[in-house]
Amino acid sequence: xxxxxxxxxxxxxxxxxxxxxxxxxxxxxxxxxxxxxxxxxxxxxxxxxxxxxxxxxxxxxxxxxxxxxxxxxxxxxxxxxxxxxxxxxxxxxxxxxxxxxxxxxxxxxxxxxxxxxxxxxxxxxxxxxxxxxxxxxxxxxxxxxxxxxxxxxxxxxxxxxxxxxxxxxxxxxxxxxxxxxxxxxxx
Amino acid sequence: xxxxxxxxxxxxxxxxxxxxxxxxxxxxxxxxxxxxxxxxxxxxxxxxxxxxxxxxxxxxxxxxxxxxxxxxxxxxxxxxxxxxxxxxxxxxxxxxxxxxxxxxxxxxxxxxxxxxxxxxxxxxxxxxxxxxxxxxxxxxxxxxxxxxxxxxxxxxxxxxxxxxxxxxxxxxxxxxxxxxxxxxxxxxxxxxxxxxxxxxxxxxxxxxxxxxxxxxxxxxxxxxxxxxxxxxxxxxxxxxxxxxxxxxxxxxxxxxxxxxxxxxxxxxxxxxxxxxxxxxxxxxxxxxxxxxxxxxxxxxxxxxxxxxxxxxxxxxxxxxxxxxxxxx
Numbered sequence: 001x002x003x004x005x006x007x008x009x010x011x012x013x014x015x016x017x018x019x020x021x022x023x024x025x026x027x028x029x030x031x032x033x034x035x036x037x038x039x040x041x042x043x044x045x046x047x048x049x050x051x052x053x054x055x056x057x058x059x060x061x062x063x064x065x066x067x068x069x070x071x072x073x074x075x076x077x078x079x080x081x082x083x084x085x086x087x088x089x090x091x092x093x094x095x096x097x098x099x100x101x102x103x104x105x106x107x108x109x110x111x112x113x114x115x116x117x118x119x120x121x122x123x124x125x126x127x128x129x130x131x132x133x134x135x136x137x138x139x140x141x142x143x144x145x146x147x148x149x150x151x152x153x154x155x156x157x158x159x160x161x162x163x164x165x166x167x168x169x170x171x172x173x174x175x176x177x178x179x180x181x182x183x184x185x186x187x
Numbered sequence: 188x189x190x191x192x193x194x195x196x197x198x199x200x201x202x203x204x205x206x207x208x209x210x211x212x213x214x215x216x217x218x219x220x221x222x223x224x225x226x227x228x229x230x231x232x233x234x235x236x237x238x239x240x241x242x243x244x245x246x247x248x249x250x251x252x253x254x255x256x257x258x259x260x261x262x263x264x265x266x267x268x269x270x271x272x273x274x275x276x277x278x279x280x281x282x283x284x285x286x287x288x289x290x291x292x293x294x295x296x297x298x299x300x301x302x303x304x305x306x307x308x309x310x311x312x313x314x315x316x317x318x319x320x321x322x323x324x325x326x327x328x329x330x331x332x333x334x335x336x337x338x339x340x341x342x343x344x345x346x347x348x349x350x351x352x353x354x355x356x357x358x359x360x361x362x363x364x365x366x367x368x369x370x371x372x373x374x375x376x377x378x379x380x381x382x383x384x385x386x387x388x389x390x391x392x393x394x395x396x397x398x399x400x401x402x403x404x405x406x407x408x409x410x411x412x413x414x415x416x417x418x419x420x421x422x423x424x425x426x427x428x429x430x431x432x433x434x435x436x437x438x439x440x441x442x443x444x445x446x447x448x449x450x451x452x453x454x455x456x457x458x459x460x461x462x463x464x465x466x467x468x469x470x471x472x473x474x475x476x477x478x479x480x481x482x483x484x485x486x487x488x489x490x491x492x493x494x495x496x497x498x499x500x501x502x503x504x505x506x507x508x509x510x511x512x513x514x515x
Contacts, residue, residue, distance in 0.1 A: 012245055026240060026372060030326050030359065036376045039238075039247075141483070143476040156472055156483050158439055159461050159496045165280060165295065166433060166450045167457040167498060 009038055217318035217334045223355035224334075224348070230254050231354065234388075235378035236266070241371045241479040253384040260389045272391055283391050312454045315339050315428035324349060326358040327376055336455070341365040342426035342503045343456045344480060354380060362480050364500065370480045418447060420462065424510040426503055428453035439463075451497075451507060458497030458507055465492045475501060484508050 008025050011017040017025065029035050141156055232253050239246045247266040253259070258277050265271040272283040280295045312318075317337040324331050331349040338345050345367065349359035359374040422431065433450035439461075447462040465471070471492045472485030483496045484504040493511065495504040 022240060022245070023369060023372070026238070026374060029238070029376065030324075030374060033328065036327065039376065141476040141478050144474050156476060156485070156494070156496070159459065159483070159494055160478070160481065161282075162439065162448075162461075163450075163457070163459040163496050166459060 005035060006038065009035070217320045217336075218312075220320065220332060220334050220350055220355060221318075221336075221348075224350050224357055227351075227355040228252070228357060229259055231356065232381045232384040233356065233379060234381060234384065235375050237373050237375040239371070239373045240369075247376075251384060251388055253386065253389055255383070255386075260386075262389045262391075274389065274391055276389075281391070311428070315343065315453050316345075316455065321347075323352070326351075326374065327378065329353075329358060329378070331358050338365065340427065341500060342429075342506065343453060343499055344370060346455075349374075351378070356380070362498075419513055419515040420447070420449070421512045421514045422449070422510055423512060424506070425451060426453075426506050429458070429507070432457075456497065456499050456503075458495060458499055458503065460507065460511060461494045461496070462511075463492050465490050475504070477501070488513060 005025075005028065008017055008021060012022065012025060029039065232255075234249075234251050236247060236249050239248055246268065249264045249266055251262045253261075260274070260276045262272065262274045272281075274281045274283070275295055278295060279292055281292050315338065317339060319335040319337065321333040321335045324333055326349045330352045332352050334346075334348045334350060336346040336348070345363040345365075347361040347363060347369075348357060350356065351358050356378065357375075358378065360372070361369040362371040364370050418434070429451045430453070431449060432452045433448070436445045436447050438444075439446050444464060449460040449462075451458045451460070465487055471487065472483070472494055473487070474485060476483045476485070480498045481496065482499060482501050482504045483494060484501075485492070485494045486508060487493075488511075491513070493508065495508045497504060497507075
């Protein structure tokens with residue numbers, strides 16, 4: 001595996017790889033086991049640092065992570081920023097944003113004085129005040145002519161979550177609608 | 188670290204060689220492969236990791252799938268960013284979002300065999316899509332058959348699918364625009380087919396006492412209600428091949444009161460139309476938005492607010508919006 005490809009992976013993690021080269025990288029990844037292993041290692045570093053390793057993966061990897069940190073940087077600056085990227089708090093995927101709204105709603109309703117208010121979250125009979133939406137930090141919706149108000153994006157998110165189940169049940173076989181639900185991470 | 192291993196065991200679904208060589212009709216051949224893909228994705232036990240590329244971003248996602256005793260269970264975990272999870276079985280869909288410490292539960296809609304039990308059959312799909320077998324390739328070390336689905340007009344996306352030759356499982360998928368350029372891509376970097384998968388593996392990894400749980404599973408939301416509710420809307424002039432598949436009303440958080448929901452599908456692409464009363468004191472979505480392959484168009488129509496959402500090109504949500512006529 002050439003240094004150039006390693007740099008591409010590194011740039012990829014930094015979000016600095018041009019779109020045209022991303023497709024090419026994916027092609028190479030399909031063919032090159034070493035490249036996939038390299039990708040996995042980047043993945044491993046990020047996962048372990050965030051302590052979010054899936055249960056079936058060997059957990060005794062602090063040493064290996066340290067080795068990676070010592071050995072991996074192809075050019076140091078970008079490897080560091082790749083780590084910063086995975087460490088950076090994530091605002092939550094766009095679709096998640098709407099779920100976060102549900103969560104905030106539920107919390108706020110639970111604090112509300114009137115009994116039975118929690119029901120509101122489940123039944124949606126009452127319009128929540130704008131303060132219920134303040135925890136959501138932007139979304140990945142690109143809107144023509146500027147950005148949507150977060151409250152508006154949340155509404156689109158809720159529609160998308162609802163729509164996904166219909167798309168999964170009646171359209172293209174496979175898992176694509178849920179890939180969108182899980183896969184839309186946020187800046 | 189992930190060994191790419193295929194354990195081809197007793198669980199092979201269907202006859203993977205059907206239509207492989209001697210079939211006279213290429214389109215039929217391709218559709219046989221898709222049917223097998225559908226059966227395999229629902230009927231096999233497997234564990235895999237795939238990468239998902241969209242809008243210049245790459246995410247890694249682990250998937251576990253278990254098919255046992257007539258129940259299909261699926262768990263997807265984001266390996267990049269926040270450890271988001273979606274767990275789905277025949278009863279419910281659960282979304283777990285660690286950062287916001289929230290769990291959302293929704294009722295699942297039964298999956299139908301491909302093509303979905305729409306009013307039209309597989310042949311009708313050929314009016315809007317062209318099906319091709321486009322040769323062979325290797326994905327993550329496995330020999331794959333490439334199936335191409337080309338849209339016959341610009342109202343839908345196309346697909347380029349790489350199916351495992353042995354099992355028909357989807358190994359790679361490109362969603363393509365009218366010019367054939369990829370809009371979204373996903374590809375397995377690791378795939379293991381297993382005899383069995385312990386049920387525990389499908390249990391959520393993260394569940395804290397302090398999580399907020401919002402349970403919709405018993406609510407009206409997401410019911411696959413086919414009874415036509417009373418409606419003041421008439422649909423005419425849909426893009427070719429699109430038909431109404433669901434029509435219901437349900438409560439949603441973002442909207443005050445009930446939302447009328449119409450679902451249109453051409454057999455592969457799905458578009459939802461949400462109609463609610465216009466609220467003068469509330470900022471409503473407006474105009475066209477997009478997220479990867481998904482487009483959303485929001486407009487005010489008199490006393491109503493309408494939002495059209497689907498994994499279709501821009502022109503399709505625009506056309507479907509125009510096809511909705513209010514006839515009280």
